[in-house]
Amino acid sequence: MKRDEVRQVDSIAINEYGISGLVLMENAGRGAAERIAAWCDRSDAVRILCGPGNNGGDGYVIARHLELLGFAVDLVALVPPEKLSGDASANAMIAQRSGIPIVTAESVSELEQSIDGNHVLVDCLLGTGAKGAPRGLYHDAVRLANATDRKRVAIDLPTGLDCDTGQPSEMTFRADLTITFVAAKDGFQNPDAAPFLGHVETVGIGVPRVLLRRFGVV
């Protein structure tokens, strides 16, 4: 699917079918957590890097469900939870109230302290809302994450990869596993994307079959 199509699925599910965005985010995050749990060792500590939007919001849901599955998990917020909005803000609040460890990292030095070689790293930095190559702190977060030797998971798509063309930017999260929502993105067919996607798995988010049919997903 194209970026715009998958974003339409999201808004049609909410506006035409009346499914709350929170339900979509919960389904996305729970499904992603279950795939990460199946792919990691229970002994792996997992650190989720959260960006400014709903891709970051997914990260707060993933954290809650990974903890329920028995993993040691924490979050690095590149935007303080209180500055988030909408569904991302709601789930950041829930994670905070659930006592899931969250550190904010708003500088490169803070990032350097939190992105280390001891955790499986999950990229919830930028998703389908990204435009162009990761800028500023997001560029640094991808650089630091790629420099560790631990396993890396991308949520929805690797930060830095163009959703529709599959063209990697000069700083693209190099995932071993990519968990994408609703359907694989058109750009995933580009051979240049393969080193950054790793193994790709698709997770459904609960939108009705009739809506998936409208977009040719089923």
Ligand SMILES: NC(=O)C1=CN([C@@H]2O[C@H](COP(=O)(O)OP(=O)(O)OC[C@H]3O[C@@H](n4cnc5c(N)ncnc54)[C@H](O)[C@@H]3O)[C@@H](O)[C@H]2O)[C@H](O)CC1
């Ligand atoms: N139906 C679905 O597929 C669902 C998807 N979900 C998740 O939501 C994200 C898309 O969320 P959105 O808030 O629209 O965008 P992002 O999270 O990607 O954040 C965009 C945000 O980031 C800033 N930004 C944009 N480009 C750059 C850049 N090059 N460098 C730095 N910063 C950038 C800008 O502020 C943008 O506003 C989707 O991927 C899924 O993960 C739902 O959770 C469930 C349903």
Ligand SMILES: [K+]
């Ligand atoms: K991502």
